[in-house]
Amino acid sequence: MEFTTGGRLEIRISTADVGKRVSVRRLNPSVGSSAGSAERFTDTVGVLTSWEGGVLRITRRTGEIVTFAESSLVAGKVVPGAPPRRRGPAATVRELQETAARGWPARETERLGAWTLRAAGGFTSRANSVLPLGAPGLPLPEAVDRVTAWYAERSLPATVQVTTGDPEQDALLDAELAGRGWTVERRAVVRTAALAPIADTSAPTDHVRLSRTADEAWLRAYGRAGGAAEEDALAVLNGGPSVWFATVPGDSGGEPAAIARCVVDGRWAGFAALAVGPDHRRQGLAGQVMARLAEQALSEGASAAYLQVETDNGPAGALYDGMGFTTHHAYHYRREARP
Structure with a gap:
């Protein structure tokens, strides 16, 4: 990454560039000044999501969010995005489920093995249901009992989001819930x-x-x-x-x-x-x-x-x-x- 003009590091971004793709270099606070440049600096490329109160937040292409103090910034510039691809995307069911959960996050979550229990005061089923992305780490009947108790503590009806026709685990879960008399609320597609x-x-x-x-x-x-x-x-x-x-x-x-x-x-x-x-x-x-x-x-x-x-x-x-x-x-x- 090239951040210099005439051999000097330059900060060529500001709060006006929030929402743009940027490349930045910042000091690594855990490394002393005697270390080489490779250890002293950390480079990050992504979207400048916010710059408030002396703190920058950059979202990488992977979805990872990097947060650091403005005082550690030593160089930065706006960079063009990659040319947009026009073909339809390929993705696994799990990737999309995890992405959708990050994009509509519950106020409260708790892990139960590979399940995520989500609650947000009843605002939308997506944010108030279990997202099962694997085994719960308990026998299935015991896991469902745990789910029921967790939502009861929050005065919410226990709800599970079940992927249709995906792995056998989901089919077993759906059968367990149906056997308990749990009703299908809504059907949707991604x-x-x-x-x-x-x-x-x-x-x-x-x-x-x-x-x-x-x-x-x-x-x-x-x-x-x-x-x-x-x-x-x-x-x-x-x-x-x-x-x-x-x-x-x-x-x-x-x-x-x-x-x-x-x-x-x-x-x-x-x-x-x-x-x-x-x-x-x-x-x-x-x-x-x-x-x-x-x-x-x-x-x-x-x-x-x-x-x-x-x-x-x-x-x-x-x-x-x-x-x-x-x-x-x-x-x-x-x-x-x-x-």
Whole structure:
């Protein structure tokens, strides 16, 4: 990496470069000044996610987040992203499940072997269900009993996200839950696509506003907090490696015409919360919002897109078909039977 001009190290980035792909060099605080340059310095390439209070946060392509003090920065520059790939992405079910969990994080988690128990005050099933990615480290009946008790302690119904037709472990789990009378709540699919074609649109996107946080107007347009406390909803919505909220303002400062959310995590851009106001439908706003978010994700080095949609949402399915999304895998939720 070349950071010098005339032999001098230079810092050529600032807080104005948040959201851009950067290359930085910083001092390694654990190494003394007598060490060679290879030991004294650490280089990092990724998206400058934030620079606040004298602390920088950079998200690498792998999704790893590197945090360090501004005082340790000795050089830095903005670097161009890799050319976007236009082919559909290849990924394992586990990779997508783990990526989606990071992009919609629960407020509280606990490990049970290879299972992750998640809770967020009841805000969405995704953030309030078990994500089983292997064996729980206990006999299956005992593990389910542990899950039931954990959610009861939080006054939440025990819920498990079960991947359909994936490994035998999931089939055994589904059979165990069904035998206990746990009901299927919803069926959904994870869909993937190449990211670059989503950004291709002949319609303008400069009217789509991007923000790092969801404001009150965005939340009202989203309208899915339900009985969950606002702090629970905000913790989930604002969580993730590099989160963006898109808004198309309504007429004369009214409610937003369209909204959506995107989280960039390494090569993946995860889309969610796409909504268009009833008076603004069939105007192409959904595609424009997705395109603007895709542009941002491409600039941060992402190349693939994913989203989750319920199988009975026909209009959304048709929209995503037109954007090139194809089904990667399916899942459903099993919820405990309660008196």
